[in-house]
Amino acid sequence: MNHLILLYYVVSIAIGTANIILYLFFLIKYKNPTSFAYFIFLLLLFLYVINHSIYFYFNSITYMLTKNLIYFFNFNYVFLNSVLAFLIPLIIILLINKKQQLVLRQTLFNFSIIILTGIILTILVISLKISTPLIEKLIYASGLLLIISIIYTIIYAILKIPKTASFLKKVIYTSIILFFIFFPLFLIDLHWFFFQDKTKIIPKVFNFLGLFWLIWSITSIYYGFQFLNRYSDLTGNFTIPEEFLKKYDISEREKEIIKLVLEGYTNKEISDRLFLSTGTVKNYIYNIFQKLNISNRIQIIRKVNEFNISKEKN
Numbered sequence: 001m002n003h004l005i006l007l008y009y010v011v012s013i014a015i016g017t018a019n020i021i022l023y024l025f026f027l028i029k030y031k032n033p034t035s036f037a038y039f040i041f042l043l044l045l046f047l048y049v050i051n052h053s054i055y056f057y058f059n060s061i062t063y064m065l066t067k068n069l070i071y072f073f074n075f076n077y078v079f080l081n082s083v084l085a086f087l088i089p090l091i092i093i094l095l096i097n098k099k100q101q102l103v104l105r106q107t108l109f110n111f112s113i114i115i116l117t118g119i120i121l122t123i124l125v126i127s128l129k130i131s132t133p134l135i136e137k138l139i140y141a142s143g144l145l146l147i148i149s150i151i152y153t154i155i156y157a158i159l160k161i162p163k164t165a166s167f168l169k170k171v172i173y174t175s176i177i178l179f180f181i182f183f184p185l186f187l188i189d190l191h192w193f194f195f196q197d198k199t200k201i202i203p204k205v206f207n208f209l210g211l212f213w214l215i216w217s218i219t220s221i222y223y224g225f226q227f228l229n230r231y232s233d234l235t236g237n238f239t240i241p242e243e244f245l246k247k248y249d250i251s252e253r254e255k256e257i258i259k260l261v262l263e264g265y266t267n268k269e270i271s272d273r274l275f276l277s278t279g280t281v282k283n284y285i286y287n288i289f290q291k292l293n294i295s296n297r298i299q300i301i302r303k304v305n306e307f308n309i310s311k312e313k314n
Helices: 003-030 033-061 067-096 100-128 132-163 165-189 191-198 209-236 242-247 252-262 267-274 278-292 297-313
Strands: none
Touching: 003 132, 003 209, 100 209, 132 165, 132 252, 165 209, 191 267, 191 297, 209 267, 209 278, 242 297, 252 267, 252 278, 278 297
16 A cells, blocks of 8 residues: 555656756746746645655655654645745735736745754754654644635635636636645545544555645646647737837837747847847837736737727727
């Protein structure tokens, strides 16, 4: 049984690695706040599963779990629970909120403080060898905080969904359904002592987060490729009407840059093709975003489509 559980963690980690590589590509290509926040979320969740897998390996396969390792693994749970509780609502806010850069700036400082505090507390826990019952209470408290954060995020997303684009709605609905399905299982993980030690219904050191990570990764990869196909279809024969350019006072140079942006070129590649400095390209893109009142490249397509729809109605 223990070796089957270990295999379950290995498969989860393998699929999760593919997911992280895909979204690293998104982060490098699109460089927007949502990609950054989501990539950090995936990385933290991945570290959580890795942490638990190694814990399980030492506890149930090699039986070489020392007190120092217990301190280390347990505090990792506290730290990762706390950071994820902060990050999950942030991702939904960034997805829905148009002023993404402002939201990101407001939260990055707090995020840095949490990371620094976590590192300091980890060192203190290991060096002071805080008692196991206290660490278990901290794990429970941080796990409860994470569950409250998930509930808040679901409520926020449901309230804001009507204002979002159709593809984004589908992604958010899927996320909500997954969280609803796994919510009872997360509660079982949180009350591991009762289910694993007292009643022995579940194998020792088993965690449902590995299953969640596996399904989440598969779903995430699916939507990632769907987004790439959709983006490719949208930009393949995409033209910007002259009326749109006049309405938003888009210059010829800005029109050239918009075309290259929609073809997926990076700022550096655009600067090479147009013989401009990277800084100049960034300024042009910033001005385009300001004129269109948008915060990322995909919203250019949405803005033009909205313009065309309103034009047809009139």
